[in-house]
Amino acid sequence: MDEDNRRKEIFEKYANKYNTDKGETKKNIDSVDLQKNIFNKMYDRGLSNTAIEKLLDMTIDDIQHQYAMKQDMENKAGFMIAFLGVLLGVILQKELYMIPLKNIIENNNSIIYNVMNGLVFLSLTVSGISSIVFMVATLLIGDYRKYRFEDKKLNFDSAVDDQIMFFTRMLDSNTNVWIKNEAANERKYKNLKILVSSIVLLLVSAIICCCIG
Numbered sequence: 001m002d003e004d005n006r007r008k009e010i011f012e013k014y015a016n017k018y019n020t021d022k023g024e025t026k027k028n029i030d031s032v033d034l035q036k037n038i039f040n041k042m043y044d045r046g047l048s049n050t051a052i053e054k055l056l057d058m059t060i061d062d063i064q065h066q067y068a069m070k071q072d073m074e075n076k077a078g079f080m081i082a083f084l085g086v087l088l089g090v091i092l093q094k095e096l097y098m099i100p101l102k103n104i105i106e107n108n109n110s111i112i113y114n115v116m117n118g119l120v121f122l123s124l125t126v127s128g129i130s131s132i133v134f135m136v137a138t139l140l141i142g143d144y145r146k147y148r149f150e151d152k153k154l155n156f157d158s159a160v161d162d163q164i165m166f167f168t169r170m171l172d173s174n175t176n177v178w179i180k181n182e183a184a185n186e187r188k189y190k191n192l193k194i195l196v197s198s199i200v201l202l203l204v205s206a207i208i209c210c211c212i213g
Helices: 003-014 025-045 052-093 098-106 111-140 152-161 163-212
Strands: none
Touching: 003 025, 003 152, 003 163, 025 163, 052 111, 052 163, 098 111, 098 163, 111 163, 152 163
16 A cells, blocks of 8 residues: 555545534535644654654643633632622622612602612612522533543554554644633633622622612
């Protein structure tokens, strides 16, 4: 078997395949083409003359960092959730949400005063609901990935049959993991920021209710 045919057979056997029927056809085709391009270049230049191993190590290290960031954000969210629970407990127990409503009902003179109380009640309600929504979003939303080792035979055969193809598979797979985890971390960070802002607004609204009560 000549070199070109051997390369083609190895690539067809071990390259990461993608389902092109889920609305990401162009992206998936590009990913396969990228694997083929890297695979052929490494064969032409020699694995030792590339930085693929270093790039793979950096990618895997950063995936670990992504998980550390995820854990850190969830720990911060846990603290904010505990604080939110205490704050909501005080608001409900003291019926602070009723204060602006009572002020509106009992005050028949000042429109400005009624509007102010209405805004306080609206702020208390919106921030309370928003805090709960983004509390759930911060903890639950985020599709984190790790390299999947379920197909042991394919992994083992690839590692034994062709080192260059093995590195190509690993780099492609782990880069996809990195991309998905980075997107998940960005979503989690945005949700955490909104959660903190909502709780701060809820706290300020509760303090104002105490002041106007």
